[in-house]
Amino acid sequence: MLSFAELLRQLAEGAVGPSLVLLIVSAGFVVLVRNWRLVLPVMVLQYVAVGLLLARLFDPIAALFKPMAGSITLIVLSLAAQRADDVRAERGESVARERLARPNWQRLPAQLLLRAVTMALVLTAAFGAAVRFPLPGGTRELNLGAYMLIGCGLILMATAYESLNVGTGILMLVSGFELAYVPLEPSVGVSALLALTTLLIGLAIAYLILADADADISPDPRSRSAP
Amino acid sequence: MIPGAPLVVLIPLMSGAAIFVLRRWIRAEAVVAALLCLLISALIIFVPTTPLPIVPGANVAISLDAPLEVLGRTLRVQPEDRALLGLLFIAAALLFLLSWRVPQGSLFVPLGLMALAALVAAPLVSPFLYAALAFEAAAAFAVLMIQAERGGERSTLGALRYLIAVTLAMPLLLLAGWVIDSASVPSPVDAASAESTYGAAAILLLISFGLLLGAIPIFTWIHPVVHDAPPLVAAFLTAVGIGAASFLLMKLLQAYLWLRLIPLFSQSLIAGGLVMIAFGGVLAWAQGSFSRLLACAVFVEVGCLLLNLGSASQAGAEAVAFSLPARALALGTFGLGVWRLRAARNSDDFVAVRGLRDVWGGLALGIGGLSLAGLPGTLGFVSRWLTIQAYGLSDPESLALLSFAQISIGVGLVRGLSAMFQQSDPELVGDLSRSETLDLGWANRIPVYPARTPATAPTVIGIVGIVNPLSDVLSRLRQQLDERLPVAAGAVALVVLGLWPEPLAWLAKAAAQHFLFSP
Numbered sequence: 001m002l003s004f005a006e007l008l009r010q011l012a013e014g015a016v017g018p019s020l021v022l023l024i025v026s027a028g029f030v031v032l033v034r035n036w037r038l039v040l041p042v043m044v045l046q047y048v049a050v051g052l053l054l055a056r057l058f059d060p061i062a063a064l065f066k067p068m069a070g071s072i073t074l075i076v077l078s079l080a081a082q083r084a085d086d087v088r089a090e091r092g093e094s095v096a097r098e099r100l101a102r103p104n105w106q107r108l109p110a111q112l113l114l115r116a117v118t119m120a121l122v123l124t125a126a127f128g129a130a131v132r133f134p135l136p137g138g139t140r141e142l143n144l145g146a147y148m149l150i151g152c153g154l155i156l157m158a159t160a161y162e163s164l165n166v167g168t169g170i171l172m173l174v175s176g177f178e179l180a181y182v183p184l185e186p187s188v189g190v191s192a193l194l195a196l197t198t199l200l201i202g203l204a205i206a207y208l209i210l211a212d213a214d215a216d217i218s219p220d221p222r223s224r225s226a227p
Numbered sequence: 228m229i230p231g232a233p234l235v236v237l238i239p240l241m242s243g244a245a246i247f248v249l250r251r252w253i254r255a256e257a258v259v260a261a262l263l264c265l266l267i268s269a270l271i272i273f274v275p276t277t278p279l280p281i282v283p284g285a286n287v288a289i290s291l292d293a294p295l296e297v298l299g300r301t302l303r304v305q306p307e308d309r310a311l312l313g314l315l316f317i318a319a320a321l322l323f324l325l326s327w328r329v330p331q332g333s334l335f336v337p338l339g340l341m342a343l344a345a346l347v348a349a350p351l352v353s354p355f356l357y358a359a360l361a362f363e364a365a366a367a368f369a370v371l372m373i374q375a376e377r378g379g380e381r382s383t384l385g386a387l388r389y390l391i392a393v394t395l396a397m398p399l400l401l402l403a404g405w406v407i408d409s410a411s412v413p414s415p416v417d418a419a420s421a422e423s424t425y426g427a428a429a430i431l432l433l434i435s436f437g438l439l440l441g442a443i444p445i446f447t448w449i450h451p452v453v454h455d456a457p458p459l460v461a462a463f464l465t466a467v468g469i470g471a472a473s474f475l476l477m478k479l480l481q482a483y484l485w486l487r488l489i490p491l492f493s494q495s496l497i498a499g500g501l502v503m504i505a506f507g508g509v510l511a512w513a514q515g516s517f518s519r520l521l522a523c524a525v526f527v528e529v530g531c532l533l534l535n536l537g538s539a540s541q542a543g544a545e546a547v548a549f550s551l552p553a554r555a556l557a558l559g560t561f562g563l564g565v566w567r568l569r570a571a572r573n574s575d576d577f578v579a580v581r582g583l584r585d586v587w588g589g590l591a592l593g594i595g596g597l598s599l600a601g602l603p604g605t606l607g608f609v610s611r612w613l614t615i616q617a618y619g620l621s622d623p624e625s626l627a628l629l630s631f632a633q634i635s636i637g638v639g640l641v642r643g644l645s646a647m648f649q650q651s652d653p654e655l656v657g658d659l660s661r662s663e664t665l666d667l668g669w670a671n672r673i674p675v676y677p678a679r680t681p682a683t684a685p686t687v688i689g690i691v692g693i694v695n696p697l698s699d700v701l702s703r704l705r706q707q708l709d710e711r712l713p714v715a716a717g718a719v720a721l722v723v724l725g726l727w728p729e730p731l732a733w734l735a736k737a738a739a740q741h742f743l744f745s746p
Contacts, residue, residue: 157391163383170394177398184405185356189298193360200367201394207371208386214378 005060012055012063016141022049023145027152027172028123032115036081036164037096040074043168047071050175053145058186066178069195073171073202080206081164084213118159122151137183149176163212167205174198228278231271231291232302235312236348238267243340256336257327264320264343271304272313272734301353307481307741310734311474312347314548315467317734318555319343322463325559325717328709329566331457332375339463342368346471350478354408358475359400362439365471366393369464373456385455388448389464396438403431407483414484421485429492432479439472440529441465442499445506449529453522458562458569461518465525466555473532473547480539481742493537500533501625508632511639517565517575517592520639521558524599527632528554531614534625538617544742546613549728549735553598553610556724560717561595564588567714568647577646584648587714592647594718596640598725601633605725609732 012019026046030039047070055063085095126147135143149172156169178194242263246256271291278288294303304312319339326335345365349358366389373386406428415421422429437443453461480486487493507526514520532550535543567588568575598607611633615626724731 161381161384163387166387166391170390173394173398177401181398181401181405184402184409187299189300190356190401192298193357197360197363197367197397200364201390204367204370204386204390208374208383211374211378211383211386212380214380214382 008055008060008063012052012060015052016056019049019052020141020145022046023053024123024148027148028119030168030172031119031122031152031155032112034160034162034165035096035099036078037100039164039168040078040081043074043171044071046172046175047074050145050149050179053142053179054182054191057142057182058191059188062188062191065191065195066175066198069198070171070175073198076202076206077164077167077209080209084209087213118155119152122155123148126151135180135183138180139183142179142183146176146179149173149179151176163205163208167201167208170201170205171198174201228293229281229287229289230293230295230303231274231289232293232295232304232351234289235267235271235304235351236302236344238344239263239340239347240344243337243344246340247334247337250333250337255327257323260336260340261320261323261327263340264316264323268313268316268320271309271316272737276306298357300357302348302351303353304351305353307478307738308350310738311350311477311548314551314734314738315343315347315470315474318467318470318552319463321552321555321720322459322466322559325563325713326459327713329459329563329713331459331566332372334371334375335457335460335463338368338372339460342372342463343467346467349471350475354404355475355479356401356404359397359404359435362393362400362472363397365468366390369460369468372460372463373452375457375460377455382455385448385451385453388451392438392441392448396435399431399435399438403428403435406431415488418488418490421488422491425483425485425489426491429486429489432476432486433492433495436472436476437499440469440532441525442503442529442533445503445526449525450519450522453525454518458518458521458565459559461521462555462558462562465528466551466558469529469532470551470554473536473551476536477544477547477742480536481744487539487744493539496533496537500530500537501628503527503530503533504629504632505530508628508635511632511635512642514639515577517561517568517577517580517643520596520636520643521561521565521599523639524561524596524636525558527629527636528599530632531611531629534618535614538619539744540617541739541742541744542613542617544744545735545739546610546617548738549613549731550610552731552734553606553724556717556721557595557598557605557607559595560591560714560721561599563714563717564591564593564595567591567710577643580643580647581649582647587711589644589647590718591714592640593644594721596636598721600636600640602637603725604722606721606728606731608725609728613735 022045026042026049029042030046033039044067047067050070051063051067054066057063081096085097089095126144129147130140130143134140135146138146153169153171153173153176156172157166160166160169174194174197178191182191242260246260250256274289274291276292278290278293280288291304291309292306294301296302323336323339342365345361345368349355349361349365352358352361370386370390373389374383407425410424410428415424434443438447441447441449449465452464456464503526507523507530511520511523511527514523528550532547535546535550537543565575567585568580568583571583571585571588572579574580594605598605601607601611611629615629618625620626
């Protein structure tokens with residue numbers, strides 16, 4: 001009878017190709033689309049793909065830290081984004097659901113085209129880097145995944161200004177780095193601490209998402225009751 | 228045997244969490260936090276190296292330098308860490324004390340303690356790989372402190388920039404650790420072999436520490452953080468945060484001979500320091516707000532820090548250690564002045580504060596700013612003097628650059644103060660007197676002081692009912708005392724310690740005595 005860890009390992013070994021495709025597609029999608037209702041579910045899939053790729057390198061149970069921490073972080077982010085949208089809706093501003101239902105066809109093609117070109121450049125650079133500068137200890141697909149996530153993360157951090165988009169960029173950068181670093185030091189300790197780091201970053205970003213929307217973020221009831 | 232290292236980290240962490248939960252009932256949280264930091268500092272510095280029994284009769288003792296294994300890494304307070312950690316706690320305590328009655332956001336004290344716990348953990352980890360994760364954890368706490376309770380589109384720039392800078396530094400530090408661990412030549416004896424074996428690690432360390440210290444690229448996070456964050460939060464990050472990073476770099480320089488053998492490393496530190504000083508100097512005199520002036524002063528401080536580290540000498544280590552509390556006190560006192568301006572005029576721009584004539588604000592800005600400018604008779608002068616001694620008097624161009632930068636800060640300060648004490652702009656005063664309260668999130672909506680008499684007659688809005696004249700006078704006196712005490716304490720401390728710096732100098736010497744930088 002297969003143990004859970006063995007099952008995970010077999011799944012990870014058999015799903016390398018699909019995991020890599022999922023990783024690349026999800027990274028591209030997050031760069032192209034800036035609507036949290038679409039982006040955050042796709043990020044969950046991305047964390048699953050990262051977890052599957054990591055499961056080949058060390059203890060598969062420890063590799064679960066990443067998708068678990070990522071999913072918790074994304075839940076927190078979605079709660080914050082929903083609250084921020086509620087506040088914006090009260091002020092009569094455009095929110096994610098509306099933008100999804102009624103896309104702005106005048107601005108959208110230009111924005112998408114620009115991001116698609118950027119994305120194509122990142123994809124090319126990631127392919128080139130994976131071939132020309134292979135990371136020590138990593139396989140080719142791992143290198144490609146790592147470079148892809150790091151590149152997309154940097155692009156988001158550099159071009160977006162909303163906390164949610166910058167935050168997803170930071171989270172992608174951390175995931176990409178983890179893919180690059182785990183072959184060098186396949187330690188459960190590092191993996192656990194990186195998962196903890198993901199959670200802390202997620203909490204900080206959730207706070208900033210609320211601040212972006214000017215929602216009441218004071219945790220102190222005294223300051224709320226002030227004149 | 229209880230190892231001391233986890234206590235040094237866990238006590239501030241748990242205290243921060245406790246204050247966070249109990250802050251509704253703890254009124255003097257800043258004083259509690261400051262006393263706790265001072266107590267930990269005294270224990271770290273003065274507790275003997277022999278195990279200290281905590282329960283008489285029972286075999287339970289605390290050993291400060293006993294190691295603790297955590298996830299394959301060692302956490303340990305080594306002899307050279309004691310004074311450095313003590314200084315970190317003292318700097319944090321000074322800033323907590325200055326924040327008493329000067330609200331910096333309801334999360335400053337609890338999250339400050341938690342960030343401090345992460346920052347002190349960084350130099351204790353051996354090898355230093357996990358220090359990167361400690362800095363990242365500290366950054367996550369710092370983001371909440373920087374943002375405080377402010378909101379609005381684009382209000383998160385400073386917090387995001389800081390988070391991005393530290394997040395970019397983290398992988399580079401971890402990779403540098405891996406390069407060092409996997410090096411084929413364990414202890415090179417000449418520059419060529421050191422460079423060929425550890426060149427990549429040296430470059431990774433340079434970039435990662437450059438990001439942490441705000442030196443690479445210039446203007447990444449220092450300017451937006453100082454502009455966006457409550458002033459004492461900015462002082463905390465630029466004093467304690469940068470201090471912890473500089474102590475870790477100093478320890479690495481002491482531990483790794485190859486880092487001193489590679490000329491690129493020390494030359495880059497010195498070049499980076501000079502560039503920071505030049506930028507700070509060129510920009511400071513022309514700034515139009517006190518927070519931007521503060522950011523330029525931080526550039527010069529970081530520049531001096533890099534010069535001291537680049538000298539890789541015991542005198543440099545002493546200057547690095549001394550500069551930490553000096554920087555905390557000067558930035559904190561200056562920050563109090565900025566806070567008063569923002570509370571009164573919702574801005575610290577020279578134009579906005581024209582005619583404010585707040586004597587106590589002016590005192591805080593004046594003494595704090597002059598200390599940052601290194602004026603003789605202030606604590607900042609002693610710090611600069613130690614830098615000049617460490618860097619050497621043989622490079623007159625660099626010393627002239629440093630002097631120019633300090634004069635430039637002084638000119639910027641005089642411009643700001645002269646605007647503040649100029650005739651007020653009637654239109655602006657009219658606008659301000661019409662407003663009721665200024666929404667300064669972090670300042671818990673402070674009542675606005677009328678522009679003509681800003682600090683002498685605070686107008687508390689919304690007082691309803693009959694007021695007992697005596698209690699009114701007493702409460703007004705108390706409020707004035709509360710507002711002025713931190714300013715007076717900061718200014719007096721800067722001058723007294725400038726004239727009699729022996730206590731801090733003793734600590735700095737104790738910290739530096741272990742850093743001989745010899746093989």
